[in-house]
Amino acid sequence: MKTVLSLSVNGTTRDDVIPDNMLLVDYLRENIGLTGTKVGCDGGECGACTVLINDRPRHSCLTLAVTCQGARIETVDGLSRDNRLSALQRGFDEKLGAQCGFCTPGMIMASEALLRANPKPDEAAIRNALAANICRCTGYVKIIEAVQFAAEIANEIADEALAS
Amino acid sequence: MSTSEQDIIPVQSIGVPKPLVDGPEKTTGKAMFAADFQSIEALVGRILRSPHAHANIIRIDTSKAEALPGVKAVVTEADCSDSYGVLPIAMNEWALARGRVRYRGEPVAAVAAINVATAQAALDLIEVTYEELPAYFTAADARADDALDLHQEKPGNIEREVDFDLGDVDQGMAAADLIREVDVRCAEVCQVQMEPHAAYAEYDPGRERLTIRPSTQVPFYVHKMLSRTMGMADSHIRVIKPHIGGGFGSRTETLQSDLIAGLLARKARGTVRVVLSREETFITHRGRPESHIKMKVGMKADGTITATDFSVVQRGGAYSGYGIVTILYAGSMIFGLYDISSVRFKGFRVLTNTPPCGAFRGHGTVKTRFAFEGLIDDMATELGLDPFAVRRANLLVAPTMTENDLLVNSYGLDQCLDWAEAASAWKARKGKMGPNKGLGMACSHYISGASKPKHWTGEPHATIHLRVDWDASITLLTGAAEIGQGSSTVMAQCVAETLGVDMSRIRVIASDSAVTPKDNGSYSSRVTFMVGNASIDAAQNLKATLVAAAARKLEIAPEDVECLGEVFRGGQQDQGLSFDEVVMEALKGEGTITVKGTYDTIPESWGGKKYRGAAIGGTMAFSYAAQVVEVTVDPYTAEITVDKVWVAHDCGRALNPLAVEGQVQGSVWMGMGQAMSEETQYHEGLLLHANMLDYRVPTIIESPPIEVASSKPTTPMDPLGPRKRVKARSAASCPP
Numbered sequence: 001m002k003t004v005l006s007l008s009v010n011g012t013t014r015d016d017v018i019p020d021n022m023l024l025v026d027y028l029r030e031n032i033g034l035t036g037t038k039v040g041c042d043g044g045e046c047g048a049c050t051v052l053i054n055d056r057p058r059h060s061c062l063t064l065a066v067t068c069q070g071a072r073i074e075t076v077d078g079l080s081r082d083n084r085l086s087a088l089q090r091g092f093d094e095k096l097g098a099q100c101g102f103c104t105p106g107m108i109m110a111s112e113a114l115l116r117a118n119p120k121p122d123e124a125a126i127r128n129a130l131a132a133n134i135c136r137c138t139g140y141v142k143i144i145e146a147v148q149f150a151a152e153i154a155n156e157i158a159d160e161a162l163a164s
Numbered sequence: 165m166s167t168s169e170q171d172i173i174p175v176q177s178i179g180v181p182k183p184l185v186d187g188p189e190k191t192t193g194k195a196m197f198a199a200d201f202q203s204i205e206a207l208v209g210r211i212l213r214s215p216h217a218h219a220n221i222i223r224i225d226t227s228k229a230e231a232l233p234g235v236k237a238v239v240t241e242a243d244c245s246d247s248y249g250v251l252p253i254a255m256n257e258w259a260l261a262r263g264r265v266r267y268r269g270e271p272v273a274a275v276a277a278i279n280v281a282t283a284q285a286a287l288d289l290i291e292v293t294y295e296e297l298p299a300y301f302t303a304a305d306a307r308a309d310d311a312l313d314l315h316q317e318k319p320g321n322i323e324r325e326v327d328f329d330l331g332d333v334d335q336g337m338a339a340a341d342l343i344r345e346v347d348v349r350c351a352e353v354c355q356v357q358m359e360p361h362a363a364y365a366e367y368d369p370g371r372e373r374l375t376i377r378p379s380t381q382v383p384f385y386v387h388k389m390l391s392r393t394m395g396m397a398d399s400h401i402r403v404i405k406p407h408i409g410g411g412f413g414s415r416t417e418t419l420q421s422d423l424i425a426g427l428l429a430r431k432a433r434g435t436v437r438v439v440l441s442r443e444e445t446f447i448t449h450r451g452r453p454e455s456h457i458k459m460k461v462g463m464k465a466d467g468t469i470t471a472t473d474f475s476v477v478q479r480g481g482a483y484s485g486y487g488i489v490t491i492l493y494a495g496s497m498i499f500g501l502y503d504i505s506s507v508r509f510k511g512f513r514v515l516t517n518t519p520p521c522g523a524f525r526g527h528g529t530v531k532t533r534f535a536f537e538g539l540i541d542d543m544a545t546e547l548g549l550d551p552f553a554v555r556r557a558n559l560l561v562a563p564t565m566t567e568n569d570l571l572v573n574s575y576g577l578d579q580c581l582d583w584a585e586a587a588s589a590w591k592a593r594k595g596k597m598g599p600n601k602g603l604g605m606a607c608s609h610y611i612s613g614a615s616k617p618k619h620w621t622g623e624p625h626a627t628i629h630l631r632v633d634w635d636a637s638i639t640l641l642t643g644a645a646e647i648g649q650g651s652s653t654v655m656a657q658c659v660a661e662t663l664g665v666d667m668s669r670i671r672v673i674a675s676d677s678a679v680t681p682k683d684n685g686s687y688s689s690r691v692t693f694m695v696g697n698a699s700i701d702a703a704q705n706l707k708a709t710l711v712a713a714a715a716r717k718l719e720i721a722p723e724d725v726e727c728l729g730e731v732f733r734g735g736q737q738d739q740g741l742s743f744d745e746v747v748m749e750a751l752k753g754e755g756t757i758t759v760k761g762t763y764d765t766i767p768e769s770w771g772g773k774k775y776r777g778a779a780i781g782g783t784m785a786f787s788y789a790a791q792v793v794e795v796t797v798d799p800y801t802a803e804i805t806v807d808k809v810w811v812a813h814d815c816g817r818a819l820n821p822l823a824v825e826g827q828v829q830g831s832v833w834m835g836m837g838q839a840m841s842e843e844t845q846y847h848e849g850l851l852l853h854a855n856m857l858d859y860r861v862p863t864i865i866e867s868p869p870i871e872v873a874s875s876k877p878t879t880p881m882d883p884l885g886p887r888k889r890v891k892a893r894s895a896a897s898c899p900p
Contacts, residue, residue, distance in 0.1 A: 029200075036193020037193070038358075038359070040856075041856050042442045042855060045855055089188070093191045094187075096822050096826045099649065100357070100359070101190025101191070101195050102197065128865075130864045131863055131865050135358070135864075136412070139833025141829045141833075
């Protein structure tokens with residue numbers, strides 16, 4: 001069976017005909033070419049595929065695309081605004097929260113959901129928000145620092161945007 | 165450009181914390197990993213795997229699969245020209261099993277089809293008739309007298325037996341005040357790098373050429389094994405390394421999926437994408453072998469070690485792979501950390517019906533180190549000595565040669581011990597932390613690249629090309645495989661520092677066999693040392709070219725040219741020439757500037773000849789580490805929580821302090837996972853933990869803060885002192 005899926009992806013509304021059994025991650029990666037979202041496991045183990053569905057972090061590998069009818073989807077590919085890295089993208093870059101970079105899209109999206117809900121998280125809140133995301137390079141130490149740094153500069157970036 | 169005196173200083177890039185040159189690609193999702201390549205015509209590649217741990221293949225019938233609409237190619241061993249492997253003397257693996265399968269999940273056939281459903285249906289239509297054979301899942305079973313040989317040329321299922329007896333062990337034991345033994349079994353562990361294995365292969369049927377993007381740490385070795393397996397000329401293959409989602413040794417050798425992608429693309433005469441599942445990535449394995457270690461150490465009352473007598477038996481899995489090297493490292497690397505001279509070693513690498521093991525981070529050394537560090541700790545306690553005191557009683561003095569002829573040209577363990585002891589407040593807190601809490605410590609070391617490469621060709625260890633053209637940007641061409649460890653960044657730093665220019669002038673192009681010079685790849689912690697030094701050499705050659713051009717333009721002698729990076733001048737009074745002006749002058753009559761830099765090791769570092777394989781362990785520099793861990797034990801459940809880690813690391817001069825810290829934290833943490841929760845298990849050869857929930861990689865919740873210090877003794881062998889700094893850590897964290 002196929003369905004016309006109408007949704008917003010990274011701020012752009014789309015209508016696509018998709019099979020009902022298609023996973024959101026396959027829709028994003030294979031159908032519309034947003035390969036920033038990664039597949040690191042066989043389903044729900046690693047968090048690399050985390051995207052935002054209506055501001056909430058979700059495993060796109062455990063989500064059927066048809067269930068996203070009318071939803072607002074955000075992926076790492078759409079976080080940069082006006083060709084400027086977002087606070088989290090800067091944080092993961094400058095603080096070396098990303099080494100190989102494969103878990104990074106999921107880490108950044110899970111952190112994005114956290115900072116939207118809690119702009120000044122303490123370390124425990126960061127750990128809880130990223131508990132479903134596995135990284136194999138960093139030991140998580142610099143990931144925590146990256147999120148802390150991003151939280152600090154987020155306001156600064158927002159102020160600059162207002163001023164410009 | 166301002167030329168006022170205070171402005172003109174060469175830009176410093178070394179010793180400065182630098183984010184990765186490819187960081188923004190990774191944080192924006194633009195970095196392309198192997199599975200991210202796609203095109204409308206790309207076919208789906210899928211692999212049929214053996215359901216048996218050990219069986220003869222009587223017959224493979226692919227006719228029904230080939231007849232299925234949408235199937236473009238089916239390949240078996242009949243499509244392979246030759247076997248493949250790691251060491252020239254032990255290439256006994258085939259991309260697709262030939263005649264016999266030796267572990268559950270071994271690839272037997274593969275298909276390329278228009279979509280996943282068709283590919284999967286085609287696999288189900290391949291008929292394979294097996295004749296089951298007795299299978300051996302432990303080293304002991306495989307070594308039994310009546311066990312069938314997995315490989316005819318390896319009688320008794322012994323891949324390699326290693327034997328050495330150096331110094332005088334009997335006399336050393338006789339001189340000891342205390343002799344103690346341990347008998348430990350360390351579990352098999354798997355790298356579980358975040359990116360599952362993948363390869364994207366494009367075959368050009370008109371020209372009979374293959375272009376492939378494999379997820380590998382060793383593009384050059386994949387290239388060699390593709391030409392061998394496919395019977396193609398090396399020159400007809402192009403290997404482009406995409407972004408790589410970690411390695412830790414899992415991709416330090418060619419994998420079947422790389423070869424199968426090439427075979428399928430050629431047979432389908434098109435483009436094929438092979439992406440393994442996480443389960444298949446676990447089955448591909450190449451992790452650290454299960455090891456059984458028996459060790460006896462003799463010690464004087466003051467902590468001086470007088471003799472060491474030990475044996476290691478490794479369950480190596482079904483094929484040779486790196487096996488010979490792994491068992492040699494397990495013996496040879498007992499040396500080089502402490503001043504010990506009398507050592508007897510017996511090692512057995514055993515072939516079993518489990519997935520092949522490989523060169524996991526800290527290759528071969530970690531479990532020996534775990535046994536040794538634990539044993540000398542226990543002996544210290546018995547003698548009433550502090551664990552730090554025992555280590556200090558056995559320090560080396562560099563430069564020196566160990567009893568097995570490993571060159572130790574610099575040594576920072578003493579400083580590492582001092583820092584770890586002070587930072588953890590060891591003296592004030594050890595033994596006084598109240599119930600259920602404690603401190604422990606251990607040390608480790610690792611090489612900075614094997615001084616003798618496994619394929620000896622007479623070429624330099626590393627070659628770098630630099631190209632400068634009319635736009636005055638510097639293009640650095642390297643074969644070194646950036647896999648997330650920051651190799652491209654450190655090369656750019658080395659070149660920028662040598663020239664005194666900003667790193668933004670340098671663009672790194674890495675690992676495209678059609679463009680970049682050959683490099684052996686990212687393994688044995690070789691890249692920063694070998695390729696870093698080649699980068700410095702290339703930059704010095706470029707600098708000489710630019711200085712000569714500046715001298716011509718300024719009409720002064722080259723030795724009178726002051727090179728300040730962005731400005732070349734004759735003296736303070738001289739306004740000088742900008743970098744761009746010097747480049748334009750250098751291009752006159754010459755055109756595009758291309759220079760080369762190389763690096764080679766010295767024969768003294770090539771290891772010894774006292775026993776067969778004694779070259780293994782030879783390196784230009786060892787890195788050293790000392791580590792303290794604070795833990796809490798739940799008195800009711802015995803659950804252990806790691807509260808904090810302090811680690812000091814002697815990596816020579818830290819070229820990129822940010823990357824050193826990140827690498828050290830990551831490897832300490834990986835060692836912790838192996839010590840605490842990670843273990844592969846099998847039921848009659850079937851992997852029980854082939855996913856990231858059952859194979860317990862630590863999450864952020866159970867991962868402690870890790871405080872890092874990197875010390876600064878430099879090796880006398882090179883100008884800037886680059887030294888790879890990763891691997892020593894996982895050893896100090898003690899695996900299970």
